Amino acid sequence: MPREAMVEPSGGSMGSRSLLRRMNSLGVLRALLPQPLTLRELADASGLSRTAIDAIVTDLVEMGWLESVERASASRVGRPATAFHVRAGLGHLLSLDIGANHIHAVVTDLAGAVLGQRTARLPEDTGATERISLALATGDAVLSTLDLTRGSVWIVAVGSPGAIGRDGEVLHFGGTGLPDWVGLNLRERFEQEFDGAVLVEGDVALGARAELTVGAAQGHRDVVYLLCGVRTSAASIVDGKVHRGVHGAAGIVGEMPELRWSRLNERYGESVLGSPRPSREEIFEAARAGDRIALTAMDEFADDLATGAAAMILALDPELLVVGGGSAPGADVFLPRFIHTLGEICPLPPDVVVSSLGSEAVAMGGVSLASQHLDTVLQTAVRDVERFPDPAGALRLVRRTAAS
Known part of the structure; x- marks a missing residue:
């Protein structure tokens, strides 16, 4: 027997037929966001009747959410099947990863x-005004290559180092560089530039979110994520959600001097590497070639990284630890020692994996945050409005969240 709704109702009650229609409109839209589907495929996947699916898809097409596309048959016999997908160019998401030494912008x-x-590079002592200007210019450059403007962006996600308050203010940054960054309200600053919603989150939390949604932590509920780049920090995923803490400061365990994580990547192997110090990549390559000095430095790096990771593991008892950030490509030369040291400190160490997301992790976490926000806005509309919103109505709701 066909089911009635694709989306679980809030409060456990199905409510009116109008609510049921809105719930199924959201369910169909969710199903079609990642890929085109035919009416038959939608009916099979949803459990709804073909008649119900046909009516909902017709509504969404008329509202401007969906458009049809012909999909060739695998057998090449007969007419192509008609599939439906979210209308191309309907809206876009912009994610800006503003790091100490880089800006990375992604448009989806x-x-x-x-x-x-x-990606753009900049010195870590770049002032806040210039840093934000470069972030905006980098985002504009990506948009322009797609013949888009800021007006096409529904949601902007901004990732920043440090502890980020729920209102978008940078509450704390323990590293060097980033002058005038602490105390800056990034949400208010970027709302001056965009009409869409602006979301701000810490870079480590966004990296963990990316691992949870598209990376190595998919399917896991309790995870420690290490963002090991120019600076090293960590985030925790607890019961399937990134834990940010009261002040957005969860995971800044690396600021404890005893753990030697502060500027770890600039300091390991100081006693053997000499001056001028080789780059991180040069040390990795030398270690791969069996260079004794580079291997000694890698052992020191692995031990210090494991000591900080153990502090997180002993507090949280996760099932998985993900090593990400700029040092992840060199994991082949330090991971065995890292796992060994971790096992000596932790009686029940988790599985350890290396991220494949590379330097894009924080920006992709911003994309995930923006996508979830859009879905939340539509869920709220299902509950609170009489009719499922068309794209213009949805955009107004998204913009309203930016001002609230």
Whole structure:
């Protein structure tokens, strides 16, 4: 027997037929965001009747959410099947990873599919005003390659080092560089530039979110994520959600001097590497070639990284630890020692894996945050409005969240 709704109602009650229609409209839209589907495929996947699916898809097409596309048959016999997908160019998401030494911008469609990206480099002592200007210019550059403007962006996600308050203010940054960054309200600053919603989150939390949604932590509920780049920090995923803490400061365990995580990547192997210090990549390559000095430095790096990771593991008892950030490509030369040291400290160590997301992790976490926000806005509309919103109505609701 066909089911009635694709989306679970809040409060456990199905409510009116109008509510049921709105719930199923959201369910169909969710199903079609990642891929085109035919009416038959939608009916099979949803459990709804073909008649119900046909009516909902017709509504969404008339509202401007969906459009049809012909899909060739695998057998090449007969007419192509008609599939439906979210209308191309309907809206876009922009994710800006503002780091101490880089800006990385990613533009996606509403489904989170990457359309373009760009990276810019800058010194860590760049002032806040210039840093934000470069972030905006980098985002504009990506948009322009796609013939888009800021007006096409529904949601902007901004990732920043440090502890980020729920209102978007940078409450704390324990490293060097980033002058005038602490105390800056990033949400208010970027709301001056965009009409869409602006979301702000710490870079480590966004990296963990990316691992949870598209990376190595998929399918896991309790995870420790290490963002090991120019600076090293950690985030925790507890019961399937990234834990940010009261002040957005969960995971800054690396600021304890005893753990030697502060500027770890600039300091390991100081006693053997000499001056001028080789780059991180040069040390990795030398270690792969069996260079004794580089291997000694890698052992020191692995031990210090494991000591800080153990502090997180002993507090949380996760099932998985993900090593990410700029040092992840060199994991082949330090991971065995890291796992060994971790096992000596932790009686029940988790499985350890290396992220494959690379330097894009924080920006992709921003895309995930923006996608979830859009879905939350539509869920709220299902509950609170009499009719499922068309795209213009949804955009107004998204913009309203930016002002609230």
